[in-house]
Amino acid sequence: MTKVYVSSVIPAPAAEVWKVVRxxxxxxxxxxxxxxxxxxxxxxxxxxxxxRNFVLRDGGRIRERLLALSDYDLSCSYTILESPMAVENYIxxxxxxxxxxxxLTLAEWQxxxxxxxxxxxxxxxQIGTGVFQAALSAxxxxxxx
Amino acid sequence: xVQVRQSTVIDAPIEQxxxxxxxFNSHDxxxxxxxxxxxxxxEPVDAVGSVxxxxxxxxGELREQLLALSDRDFRLVxxxxxxxxxxxxxxxxxxxxxxTDGNATFWEWRSEFHPPAxxxxxxxxxxxxxxxxxxxxxxxxxxxxxxxASPLQARPPVVAPxxxxxxxxxxxxxxxxxxxxxxxxxxxxxGGPEVLQLKDIALPPPAPNEVQIRHTVIGINFIxxxxxxxxxxxxxxxxxxxxxxxxxxxxxxxEVSGFSAGDRVAYACPPVGAYCERRNMxxxxxxxxxxxxxxxxxxxSLLKGISASFLxxxxxxxxxxxxxxxxxxxxxxxxxxxxxxxxxxxxxxATVSSDDKARIVDRLGAHHVxxxxxxxxxxxxxxxxxxxxxxxxxxxxxxxTFGGSLAALGIRGHLVSFGQASGPVGNxxxxxxxxxxxxxxxxxxxxxxxxxxxxxxxVERFFAALRQGVVKxxxxxxxxxxxxxxxxxxxxxxxxxxxxVLVP
Numbered sequence: 001m002t003k004v005y006v007s008s009v010i011p012a013p014a015a016e017v018w019k020v021v022r023x024x025x026x027x028x029x030x031x032x033x034x035x036x037x038x039x040x041x042x043x044x045x046x047x048x049x050x051x052r053n054f055v056l057r058d059g060g061r062i063r064e065r066l067l068a069l070s071d072y073d074l075s076c077s078y079t080i081l082e083s084p085m086a087v088e089n090y091i092x093x094x095x096x097x098x099x100x101x102x103x104l105t106l107a108e109w110q111x112x113x114x115x116x117x118x119x120x121x122x123x124x125x126q127i128g129t130g131v132f133q134a135a136l137s138a139x140x141x142x143x144x145x
Numbered sequence: 146x147v148q149v150r151q152s153t154v155i156d157a158p159i160e161q162x163x164x165x166x167x168x169f170n171s172h173d174x175x176x177x178x179x180x181x182x183x184x185x186x187x188e189p190v191d192a193v194g195s196v197x198x199x200x201x202x203x204x205g206e207l208r209e210q211l212l213a214l215s216d217r218d219f220r221l222v223x224x225x226x227x228x229x230x231x232x233x234x235x236x237x238x239x240x241x242x243x244x245t246d247g248n249a250t251f252w253e254w255r256s257e258f259h260p261p262a263x264x265x266x267x268x269x270x271x272x273x274x275x276x277x278x279x280x281x282x283x284x285x286x287x288x289x290x291x292x293x294a295s296p297l298q299a300r301p302p303v304v305a306p307x308x309x310x311x312x313x314x315x316x317x318x319x320x321x322x323x324x325x326x327x328x329x330x331x332x333x334x335x336g337g338p339e340v341l342q343l344k345d346i347a348l349p350p351p352a353p354n355e356v357q358i359r360h361t362v363i364g365i366n367f368i369x370x371x372x373x374x375x376x377x378x379x380x381x382x383x384x385x386x387x388x389x390x391x392x393x394x395x396x397x398x399x400e401v402s403g404f405s406a407g408d409r410v411a412y413a414c415p416p417v418g419a420y421c422e423r424r425n426m427x428x429x430x431x432x433x434x435x436x437x438x439x440x441x442x443x444x445x446s447l448l449k450g451i452s453a454s455f456l457x458x459x460x461x462x463x464x465x466x467x468x469x470x471x472x473x474x475x476x477x478x479x480x481x482x483x484x485x486x487x488x489x490x491x492x493x494x495a496t497v498s499s500d501d502k503a504r505i506v507d508r509l510g511a512h513h514v515x516x517x518x519x520x521x522x523x524x525x526x527x528x529x530x531x532x533x534x535x536x537x538x539x540x541x542x543x544x545x546t547f548g549g550s551l552a553a554l555g556i557r558g559h560l561v562s563f564g565q566a567s568g569p570v571g572n573x574x575x576x577x578x579x580x581x582x583x584x585x586x587x588x589x590x591x592x593x594x595x596x597x598x599x600x601x602x603x604v605e606r607f608f609a610a611l612r613q614g615v616v617k618x619x620x621x622x623x624x625x626x627x628x629x630x631x632x633x634x635x636x637x638x639x640x641x642x643x644x645x646v647l648v649p
Contacts, residue, residue, distance in 0.1 A: 006245045009154050097242075099251065101153035101281060106242065106251045133246055 001089075002120050003112050004128040008136040010105040012143040014098040017105045018074045020139065021094060024052050024066050030142060031135040033057050051081065060084040067091065080113075085123060087113040107136050146234075146571065147260060147269055151277040152253040157288045159243040159250040163219050165284065166239055166252075169197055169211050175283045178202055178275060196226060205229035205336060212236070225258075229336035231376040232268060233259040234568055252281065259569045261376050325349075328649065329421030330629045333383045335375030338630040338637070341420075346385070350396065351425040356404055357396040359423050362444035363647040364389030364413070365624075365632050366477070367541075367566060368590075372417055373633065380417045387419025387647075388412075389448040391440040401428055409434040413448035414594060420629055422649040429597055432604050437612065445621035445644035446481070448590075450607035451600070452563070453481035453616075455593040457489065458606070460586050461537045461559050465490030468530055470522075470538040470553055472546050473566065474511060475502035475642040482539055483509045484616045494529060496522045496546070498639065505642055523552035534558055534581075544568035551583060559584045566639065619643040 010017050020030050025045035027034040037054035039045050045052070046069055053063050060083070068077040075095035080087060092111035099106055109132040115123050155162050165171055170190045173182040181200040185208070188195035196210045207229065213222035219241035225232055237256035244251055254277045260268040327348040330341045351357045369387055372380040380386055391411035394404055404410070412419075414430040434443055456478075457463045469486045473479045474495030487493050487510040495511035497503050503514045513529050515522045526535050534555025540546050543565025550560050558581060562570060578585070594600045610616045621644035624632040628647075635641050 005243075007242060007251070008246045009244055009249070009251070097152065097251070097253065098150075099152045099154060100150065101278070104154070106152070106154075106244070108242065137246065 001112055001114060002124060003110065004124055004132065005108070005110040006128050006132040006136065007106060007108040008133070008140055009099065010096075010107050010136070010139055010143055012105060013103050014074055014096045014105040017107065017139065017143070018071075018096055020142070021096070021107075022046070022069070022071070022076065024050065024069070024076065024078070027052070027054055030139060032138050033131065033134065052078075068093075085126070086119065087115050087123060089114045107139065109136065146257055147265065148255065148257050149269060149272050149277070150253065150255040151273060151281070152251065153281040154244060155250045155252055155281070155285060155288065156247075157250060158248050159219060159241050161288065162250045162252065162284065163216075163241055165287070166241070167191065167214065167216070167219075167221065169195060169214075169221070169223070172197075172199065175287045176276075176280050177283055178279060201229070205334060206339065213238075227337040229334055229340075229375075230268065230271070231261050231264065231335075231374050232272070233261075233376070252284075254280065259571070261569075263378070264375075327421050327423040328626065329385045329424075330387075330626065331383055332373055332380060332386055335373065335382060338373075338633040340373060341386075341629040341633060343627040343629075346421070348423055349425070351398045351401075353398040353400040354427055355398045355425040356394050356401055356428045356431070357423060357425050358390070358392045358410065359395050360390045360392040360419065360421065360649050361440045362391050363387055363419050363421075363626070363649065364391075364444045364446075364448055365629075365636060365645040365647060366448055367564060367636065369417075369420075370633055370637055379415055385418045385420050385424075387421075388415055388417055389444060390419040391434065391444040391447075395423070397428075404428050404431065404433075409440070411438075411440070411443035411447050413451055414600075415591065420626065420647060422626070430594070430600055432600075435608075438608060441621060441646065442611070442618050445646050446477075446611075446618045447604075447607075449477045449481055449644065450611070450616070451594055451603045452478050452590060453485055454603040454606050454610075456482065456539060456561060456563065456588070457485055459593060460561050460563075460588045463489045463491050463537065467491040467536045468526075468533070468555070469493050470526055470535040470540075470550065471495045471511075472517075472538070472540050472542045472550070473497070474506040474509075474514070476541070477644045478541065478563075479539075480506070480509055480619070480643060481616050483511050485610060487511070488610075488615045492530075494526055494535065502642055517546070517549075521549070522546075523549040526553040530555070537561060539563065541565070542567050543570050547571075547573075551578075554581055554583055557582045557584070559586065561586045561588065563588055621646040623648050 023045050025037050025039050027037050033056055034054050040051040040053050043050035050066050055061050062083040063081040064078045066078050077093040080090040090113035094109045097106040168190050170182050170184050172179040179199050180202045183198050185196040185198055193211050196208050199207045208226040209223045210226055211223050222238040225235040235258035240253045242251040325348045326345040329346045331344040332340050371377040372386045394406055394408045410431045411434055412431050418424050463486055469491040471482045474483050475497050483495050493511045494513045495506045496515045496517045503516050506514050515525045535553050537559040538550040539561050540550045541564030545567035547570040624647050626647045626649045632645050
C-alpha cells in the first residue's frame with residue numbers, strides 16, 4: 001500500500017473554497033490538467049456513487065466513482081475505476097479544514113493505492129506533485145496569492 | 146455544551162512544533178499563562194494517564210490529565226481535573242498536520258466543556274484568546290528566537306513560586322489592632338479544595354439589624370462546593386463559604402427584637418459565611434432550637450431537612466401509594482427523602498452507587514434498592530412497577546442519571562432535578578417529554594425558604610418529623626474547621642454517606 005499526502009494553505013475561508021471543490025464534475029474549472037469532464041448516466045455530481053469521466057490535457061481518460069461527500073466535514077472521497085496510471089485499490093480524499101487565525105483554509109489531499117514496486121516512486125511523484133499539489137497551487141492562485 | 150476550535154499555521158516543520166507540544170510538561174517554558182508545571186508522581190511526560198499540575202501566572206492552580214498521545218497523528222488529548230474556573234467536563238485536543246508546499250505546520254486546538262450559563266461568554270473568550278491564541282503566539286515567538294533544530298531548553302531547576310507571593314489580594318478586613326477577629330475559612334480565589342484556607346478575619350460588632358452568633362457546629366453542603374469553584378456566584382472572593390450552622394447568640398444589634406443573647410439558634414440560608422467561629426447576620430431566617438434538638442443535629446440536617454420537606458410536600462405532593470424514585474439515597478438529603486417518603490405511604494425505590502450504601506438505605510426502609518453501577522435503574526423501576534414507572538423521581542445526581550430518570554418515569558411522571566453532583570444535565574429537547582407528558586421541576590432552595598412565612602412551615606414539619614422519629618439523623622462525620630478542604634475532598638469523591646460537619 002502506497003500513500004501520498006499533500007496539503008496547502010488556501011487564502012480564503014473554507015466555505016468559499018468548498019464551493020469550488022465540492023462539485024465532483026468541476027475539475028476542468030479549477031485544475032490545470034483536466035480539459036473536460038462529465039458525470040456518467042446523467043447523475044447529479046453530488047450523488048454518492050456517481051462516476052466522473054474526464055480527459056487529461058495529455059489525452060488520458062480517467063473514470064472515478066464518488067464514495068463519500070460531506071458538507072459537514074468538507075471532505076470528498078473517491079476511487080479510480082479506470083486510468084492510464086496502472087494503480088489498483090486507489091482511494092483518495094480531498095478535505096478542507098478552517099484555519100481560524102486569519103480565516104484561511106487548510107486543504108489536504110491524500111491517496112492510498114497499490115502498484116508495481118518499481119513504479120511506486122514515479123507514481124507517488126506524479127500523483128502527489130503533478131496532480132494534487134498542482135491543483136492546490138492553482139486553487140491558491142485562484143484566491144489571489 | 147460549548148465547543149471552541151482555533152487553528153493556525155506555524156512557519157516551522159511539523160517535527161519541530163510537535164517536539165515542543167508533545168511534551169505534556171512543557172507549558173511553563175512557553176505559554177504565558179503558566180508559571181510552573183510538574184508531572185504528579187514523577188510519571189513520564191508521555192505516559193497516557195499522567196497528570197500535570199500547573200500553577201498559573203495569576204496564582205491559580207490546575208491539574209490536567211493526558212488522555213491520548215499519538216506520534217503517528219501528531220495528536221494529544223487531555224482533560225481538566227481541577228481548575229480555579231468552572232470549565233466543567235473540559236476535554237481538549239491538539240492536532241498538527243504538515244503543510245507540504247513549503248515546510249509549515251497546521252495546528253488545531255479545540256475543546257468542549259460545559260460552562261455555567263452566566264459565565265459562558267467570559268469562559269469561551271478566555272479559552273479562545275487567553276489560552277489558545279496566546280499559545281499560538283508564544284510558540285511562534287519561541288521558534289523565532291531559538292535556532293532551528295535546537296532542542297527545547299533543558300528545564301532549569303525551578304523553585305515553585307509560593308501561591309501567596311502571586312496573590313495580589315490581602316484580606317482587607319485583617320489589620321487594625323482594635324477590631325476583634327475570628328477564625329474563618331477564606332476563599333481568596335475560586336478553585337479546588339486547597340483554596341479553603343483558615344485565616345483570621347475581622348469581626349466587627351453586629352450592625353443594628355444583626356445578631357452575632359458563635360457557631361458550635363457548621364453544616365457542609367454540596368452547594369458549598371459550587372460556591373468554592375465559582376459555579377454559583379453566591380460567594381465572591383475573598384469570602385467565607387457555608388450556609389448552615391448552629392450556635393448561640395452572643396450579641397444583638399439595637400434594632401433586633403425577638404432574640405436575646407444566649408438563645409440557641411440554627412440557620413440554613415444565604416448569605417454565605419458559615420465556615421467560621423463567629424459571624425454577624427440578620428436574624429430573619431434564624432431558627433430557634435428547642436432543648437430536644439442538639440446543635441449537631443441541627444447543623445447536620447436543617448438545610449437538608451427543609452429541602453426534603455418542600456421537595457416532598459410542595460414541589461411534588463407525595464401521596465400514599467405514589468411510586469417515588471430517589472437517587473443518591475445514601476446522601477444527606479437522600480436519606481431524609483427515603484425515610485420521609487416511606488412514612489408518607491409511598492413505594493420507595495432508591496438508587497445508590499455501592500453495596501455499602503445499599504445496606505444503609507435498606508435499613509432506612511426503602512422498598513427496593515438498586516446499585517446503579519451494576520444494574521440499569523430505569524429498567525429496574527419498570528420491572529418493579531409492572532411497567533407503570535415512577536410517579537416522581539428526585540434527582541440531584543444530574544448528568545449521570547438525568548436520562549435514566551426520564552426513562553424510569555411513568556405517564557405524567559414528574560422529574561424533580563435539584564442538583565448536579567455528577568455535572569450539568571445538558572440540553573434536552575422538551576418535545577420528547579410529550580411521549581409521557583413529563584413535568585420537570587428545577588427548584589431553587591431560596592424560592593421556597595427566603596421569608597419567615599415560607600420557611601417556618603418546613604422547619605416545624607421537619608422538627609416534628611425528627612421528634613416523632615419519622616426521620617433519623619445519623620451522627621454526622623466531624624471535621625475541624627481547619628480541615629474544611631479535606632471535608633470537601635471527601636464530599637466530592639461521593640464516597641461519603643450522611644452529613645458532614647465542621648467543628649470550630
